[in-house]
Amino acid sequence: xxxxxxxxxxxxxxxxxxxxxxxxxxxxxxxxxxxxxxxxxxxxxxxxxxxxxxxxxxxxxxxxxxxxxxxxxxxxxxxxxxxxxxxxxxxxxxxxxxxxxxxxxxxxxxxxxxxxxxxxxxxxxxxxxxxxxxxxxxxxxxxxxxxxxxxxxxxxxxxxxxxxxxxxxxxxxxxxxxxxxxxxxxxxxxxxxxxxxxxxxxxxxxxxxxxxxxxxxxxxxxxxxxxxxxxxxxxxxxxxxxxxxxxxxxxxxxxxxxxxxxxxxxxxxxxxxxxxxxxxxxxxxxxxxxxxxxxxxxxxxxxxxxxxxxxxxxxxxxxxxxxxxxxxxxxxxxxxxxxxxxxxxxxxxxxxxxxxxxxxxxxxxxxxxxxxxxxxxxxxxxxxxxxxxxxxxxxxxxxxxxxxxxxxxxxxxxxxxxxxxxxxxxxxxxxxxxxxxxxxxxxxxxxxxxxxxxxxxxxxxxxxxxxxxxxxxxxxxxxxxxxxxxxxxxxxxxxxxxxxxxxxxxxxxxxxxxxxxxxxxxxxxxxxxxxxxxxxxxxxxxxxxxxxxxxxxxxxxxxxxxxxxxxxxxxxxxxxxxxxxxxxxxxxxxxxxxxxxxxxxxxxxxxxxxxxxxxxxxxxxxxxxxxxxxxxxx
Numbered sequence: 356x357x358x359x360x361x362x363x364x365x366x367x368x369x370x371x372x373x374x375x376x377x378x379x380x381x382x383x384x385x386x387x388x389x390x391x392x393x394x395x396x397x398x399x400x401x402x403x404x405x406x407x408x409x410x411x412x413x414x415x416x417x418x419x420x421x422x423x424x425x426x427x428x429x430x431x432x433x434x435x436x437x438x439x440x441x442x443x444x445x446x447x448x449x450x451x452x453x454x455x456x457x458x459x460x461x462x463x464x465x466x467x468x469x470x471x472x473x474x475x476x477x478x479x480x481x482x483x484x485x486x487x488x489x490x491x492x493x494x495x496x497x498x499x500x501x502x503x504x505x506x507x508x509x510x511x512x513x514x515x516x517x518x519x520x521x522x523x524x525x526x527x528x529x530x531x532x533x534x535x536x537x538x539x540x541x542x543x544x545x546x547x548x549x550x551x552x553x554x555x556x557x558x559x560x561x562x563x564x565x566x567x568x569x570x571x572x573x574x575x576x577x578x579x580x581x582x583x584x585x586x587x588x589x590x591x592x593x594x595x596x597x598x599x600x601x602x603x604x605x606x607x608x609x610x611x612x613x614x615x616x617x618x619x620x621x622x623x624x625x626x627x628x629x630x631x632x633x634x635x636x637x638x639x640x641x642x643x644x645x646x647x648x649x650x651x652x653x654x655x656x657x658x659x660x661x662x663x664x665x666x667x668x669x670x671x672x673x674x675x676x677x678x679x680x681x682x683x684x685x686x687x688x689x690x691x692x693x694x695x696x697x698x699x700x701x702x703x704x705x706x707x708x709x710x711x712x713x714x715x716x717x718x719x720x721x722x723x724x725x726x727x728x729x730x731x732x733x734x735x736x737x738x739x740x741x742x743x744x745x746x747x748x749x750x751x752x753x754x755x756x757x758x759x760x761x762x763x764x765x766x767x768x769x770x771x772x773x774x775x776x777x778x779x780x781x782x783x784x785x786x787x788x789x790x791x792x793x794x795x796x797x798x799x800x801x802x803x804x805x806x807x808x809x810x811x812x813x814x815x816x817x818x819x820x821x822x823x824x825x826x827x828x829x830x831x832x833x834x835x836x837x838x839x840x841x842x843x844x845x846x847x848x849x850x851x852x853x854x855x856x857x858x859x860x861x862x863x864x865x866x867x868x869x870x871x872x873x874x875x876x877x878x879x880x881x882x883x884x885x886x887x888x889x890x891x892x893x894x895x896x897x898x899x900x901x902x903x904x905x906x907x908x909x910x911x912x913x914x915x916x917x918x919x920x921x922x923x924x925x926x927x928x929x930x931x932x933x934x935x936x937x938x939x940x941x942x943x944x945x946x947x948x949x950x951x952x953x954x955x956x957x958x959x960x961x962x963x964x965x966x967x968x969x970x971x972x973x974x975x976x977x978x979x980x981x982x983x984x985x986x987x988x989x
Contacts, residue, residue, distance in 0.1 A: 359757040364791035365987035367756040370723045371786045373975035377968040379719040382692045382700045384630060384679050386438040391683035394690055394715060395438050396702050397425060402966045406436060406443055408458055409715060411704055416716060419456055423463060424448040427474035429490045430888035433628025434475030444476045444485060453487060466504035474629045478502060479527040484562055486511060486521040486530060488629060493887055497521055497532060499561050509561045519629050524583045528552055530564060531581035531590060538891035542625035542773060542803060547571040547578035547592050570605055579623040580632055585640040593623035595807045602634060602645060604660060615663050621648040625773050625803045635682035635689050644689045646677050648804045650733040651747050652778045653677055670712050671705055676779025694780035697725025727754040729788035731778045736831040744824035745805060746797040747778055749788045762793045763986055764838035766829050768847030768854040772817060775804040793838050799824035817896035818910035821854045826865045842986050848872035849934060856912035859919045868922045868985045870978060873931050873963055876938040878907040885933060916945030922952040922985035928961035954981055
């Protein structure tokens with residue numbers, strides 16, 4: 356073994372470079388064709404997204420949509436494409452149209468006209484119709500069009516503020532979906548519906564729906580991902596009516612509902628985007644593969660639909676975060692996007708018949724051995740009010756360098772805020788850990804993945820629970836000797852960026868420095884200007900206006916920016932429509948006026964997050980320079 360060099364924390368040489376991060380691809384979603392052998396997945400490459408196809412055990416992957424970006428833009432996006440009988444149906448960017456692309460080759464052809472935005476295309480089992488979510492002029496609905504695009508699209512369902520996850524029954528006679536209304540978010544209160552599909556007298560007119568029936572969820576629970584069983588007799592879904600997102604099976608003929616899972620673990624997910632999947636029913640209808648989240652680790656379980664017997668899939672244990680699982684037709688086979696703290700995202704196919712896993716695609720070169728990267732430890736610590744908070748701790752890790760004493764700490768705050776930090780691949784964590792920083796990825800009270808009650812603790816408490824838990828988490832690690840209490844940094848993006856700013860206002864001495872990426876600074880501005888999906892989210896997080904105006908002012912860092920004393924780095928996308936640049940500029944103006952050390956970087960061609968390679972290559976050196984100047988050399 357090579358003896359490690361002694362070098363101060365923060366100055367370690369790292370194999371994780373800005374250039375390598377900029378070249379990594381984003382693996383977004385995947386779908387099977389009807390043969391159960393052809394898999395199509397969506398890759399993000401810089402600011403484009405491309406569909407790629409390959410056969411399991413066949414030739415090299417092949418691009419299907421090079422030169423045409425695939426991206427749905429209803430809300431935060433998602434639900435970009437589907438595949439049926441040799442054809443991919445995808446949403447083209449920026450037109451928002453649904454297009455069809457033969458997997459065998461040839462040009463893409465539009466199916467819907469270029470008005471509004473489409474998402475979540477779902478093809479009926481008979482191959483005739485596409486049900487999809489449509490957004491136009493602030494109105495969302497379910498719509499339908501024929502797969503050839505000969506007929507003008509028609510409305511299937513409307514009247515609710517939001518729709519997602521349309522799913523056809525195997526005989527194309529039923530349609531299920533999820534809908535919800537303001538002021539709720541889908542993980543707070545949403546309803547699962549099912550309706551019979553009808554047709555005109557000649558059978559050639561576009562389908563219409565009978566009266567919908569609400570089957571699960573409602574005002575005090577969420578419903579998520581309806582999927583009919585292969586025989587069409589049952590409907591599987593996730594609901595958190597018991598306090599945890601559990602799987603249920605509803606027998607459509609009898610109306611009898613039976614819970615498939617009973618463990619206090621999460622089998623659903625907050626529906627921030629369209630098209631999310633956390634389970635897949637096998638083709639024979641006897642079992643399903645489900646993603647189960649426990650203390651930030653999400654793994655794959657096989658569950659018997661009749662008995663509920665659950666077994667973790669050991670062949671996939673290398674992966675600690677899995678999403679977008681999909682079952683292959685005619686096979687005991689599932690595909691998924693999987694990663695771990697030491698393994699960047701992969702498209703993985705698991706074959707239940709042989710109990711083997713096969714890698715179809717990789718997000719990066721995987722040239723860094725997993726054992727040289729930081730591994731997470733699930734933590735729970737006491738926080739304000741006698742409650743507890745959760746997170747994942749990553750120690751500084753290097754194959755070449757070491758140092759003594761407690762390390763500097765980066766406290767990462769996830770976005771959302773109703774989201775979760777999980778134990779999968781996170782490039783920024785490894786970027787810091789391999790340079791000699793410890794990292795605490797916090798799941799403050801209000802995060803998802805720890806039960807409904809934990810999520811609801813953020814109701815009215817945004818800017819309180821998240822802030823208190825970031826501070827108590829850093830202190831907890833310092834008390835254990837796992838972090839240098841004088842060199843703790845808080846960092847986050849979007850809602851996490853807000854927590855950075857609010858923490859530096861409420862606890863000016865708690866952190867040595869802060870890094871805010873497109874963070875919310877003015878709660879009034881956010882409530883007034885944000886997009887439809889989140890336009891009433893602040894009612895849950897802070898309270899309705901004007902009644903809660905005092906709270907909005909107290910929780911807006913821009914009105915107390917003079918309290919920020921420690922160095923602050925602010926990064927902003929020039930085209931951000933969720934948190935516009937005006938929010939960052941207001942904070943920067945206050946920092947300049949007060950003489951607070953700061954840096955401000957604007958990336959003109961970016962929105963709410965970084966996609967472009969050149970941005971990523973510029974961003975990480977700027978972050979490192981800020982930390983060296985204000986934390987390591989301070």
